Amino acid sequence: METSSKVIVIGGSWGGIQASVTILKGLPANYSIPIILVLHRLRNYDGNLQDVFKHKIALKAVEVEEKEMLLPGHVYLAPSNYHVLLENDHTFSLDDSELENYSRPSIDVTFTSVADVYAHNTVGVLLSGASKDGSSGLKHIFEKQGITIVQDPNEAEIETMPLAAIENVPGCTVMNLEQIQAFLLSLHDH
């Protein structure tokens, strides 16, 4: 299978699961761009995030496995207690180094790594959360001329993360969940 020329990377913390389900449930099973989803979770918690998504979205939700190739039609979930990095050949690497912003997985780590590989073909989406994780990664995507989207803080369950990102990346686009979904659908290559 061909690897995609674009990638979407979504980050969220408190309120991020519900927000990402709301966006992703509108995307078709054959959606043409791979999606990486980094959600903060309790450490050492083995509960299966896949099950949360399984019956709610058409795309295939899988936990990231190291050396696995990024492919369309999938939502790749960052595993608990590992950072997710992307290699130049579009395979995943996992990393258990220091927490970033008190988090592992950290949204900043994945946003930054993905933007280093995909540059302007990166679409970064930052959702609700009670953390400042994600804003420096989003800035990195912006600097590489990727697309940067932040959930409208008025709509977000917790506005801390969106507000921090808007402050750090003034050039980002603020959208509500419905608009984010419509935008992602507009990128879909039929």
Added chain:
Amino acid sequence: MKLENEAHFEQDVEELIKEIHAQYGYDFSGYARASVYRRIKRFLGQKHLTSMDALRQALSTDSYFFEIFLQEVTVNVTEMFRDPSFFLSLRENVLPILSTYPFIKIWDAGCSSGEELFSLAILLKEEGLLDRTKIYATDINQRVLKQAKEGIFSAANMPAYTSAYYAAGGKQEFSSYYSSNYGSVKFDSSLVKNVIIYPHNLATDFSFNEFHLIVCRNVLIYFNRELQERVFKLFDESMVSLGYLALGKKETLAMSEISSNYNFVDKQNRIYRKIN
């Protein structure tokens, strides 16, 4: 697609990897690059180095600086009883079998600063096996090896380690294993009296003994497929028949040639047993 400055950085890293191999003998060519790039950028920031040229210059002239670099670029983050379900499974599924042997040899490969080593030792003690077990604890990094046997850890981590210990089936007061002193704690040194600390580089060194249990968790994620395969073969050569291999939660034997020699004892916790 990749920006030019990023491509230059990556070329510089390849040059650096060759220079380090030639000068110091450490071979990073088989390391997964995404993590190497990230660690090097982080190191540049920490040391206020403004270019890769400055880093290469410093590393080529200062072997002490290289030691610090080695410690930062190889990931040494670890914790006691990480993934408590793994230690519980070791206690329930592996140690009862090992207890039938008169003498037990364990290899803790990539032991880092010793948190996993002390976790293993506590488990063995509680199952009555510590006195007849020899643990070989190895790491690429000589600086962290010095810490590994001392068992001095930050007191701030003890609440988290204590709950992980109980989740791993701990049988004592956890605090009975250590004494506190200001911001740190020191674990009972009798736990590691049968431990042999040994510098060993999985990328270049060979088999040095045979073991009943090899524990190597969250080390292989930093290697590419070829280097992973080298290490799996090394482990296979270093394993007694019916020995056990424990990997990290996100590591697998599935892609390896040796996988047909092994069965899962506990799939969730990535514990394998050699069957032939």
